[in-house]
Amino acid sequence: MVAPEDAEAILEHTRVLTEDGRGMVFGLDELPSVDEVRSRIEKFLSDADCYLVAHDDDGLIGTIDIARIQRRRLVHNGMLTMGVHPRAQGQGVGRALVEAALAWAEVNGVERVELYTLDSNARAQKLYESVGFRLAWRRDAFHRRPDGTLEADLVMEWRAGVPGS
Numbered sequence: 001m002v003a004p005e006d007a008e009a010i011l012e013h014t015r016v017l018t019e020d021g022r023g024m025v026f027g028l029d030e031l032p033s034v035d036e037v038r039s040r041i042e043k044f045l046s047d048a049d050c051y052l053v054a055h056d057d058d059g060l061i062g063t064i065d066i067a068r069i070q071r072r073r074l075v076h077n078g079m080l081t082m083g084v085h086p087r088a089q090g091q092g093v094g095r096a097l098v099e100a101a102l103a104w105a106e107v108n109g110v111e112r113v114e115l116y117t118l119d120s121n122a123r124a125q126k127l128y129e130s131v132g133f134r135l136a137w138r139r140d141a142f143h144r145r146p147d148g149t150l151e152a153d154l155v156m157e158w159r160a161g162v163p164g165s
């Protein structure tokens, strides 16, 4: 589970992923401050939402979070975001994180998890589909790339207890 002391490492992790660019929807000039990252962690902790971090011997290599909608009638819905450091990708870290986060969802009454992924992000979609996410809908022209062209993104959803939901 994440701790407020992880804020600087998470910000650096986000900076590296943003610089790499693949799968990301914002630029380096839009990174949050370390205080904003710490506040976000504190909100997850106070809401008892899911925020997991993965480390290796050299530091933080992955994050995943599921934020529930904080409304009594909607709190069974969560929104998932994740990222694995480029040096650790393709080694099973993403799968381990998403499986742990969905296990958390199962035992915490989160019956539906939603995520957004760029149309071009085939490797993320493959991972999500393999753990039970299905395409909910496609938003054409949702994302404007740095070169000005437009790209669709996919809204994917997972339902607790529904294999291949």
Ligand SMILES: CC(C)(COP(=O)(O)OP(=O)(O)OC[C@H]1O[C@@H](n2cnc3c(N)ncnc32)[C@H](O)[C@@H]1OP(=O)(O)O)[C@@H](O)C(=O)NCCC(=O)NCCS
Binding pocket: 017, 022, 023, 024, 082, 083, 084, 085, 088, 089, 090, 091, 092, 093, 094, 095, 096, 116, 117, 118, 121, 122, 123, 124, 126, 127, 130
């Ligand atoms: C997408 C991402 C989270 C996957 O994490 P990862 O640790 O690299 O993934 P894993 O090694 O656990 O692989 C899980 C699955 O992803 C897919 N995958 C991983 N690397 C892949 C590649 N190079 N090409 C195609 N599929 C790939 C495979 O289906 C793999 O399944 P397998 O375990 O049966 O081989 C990670 O690459 C990442 O953070 N990318 C940049 C940011 C991003 O895209 N975040 C998600 C935004 S929606």
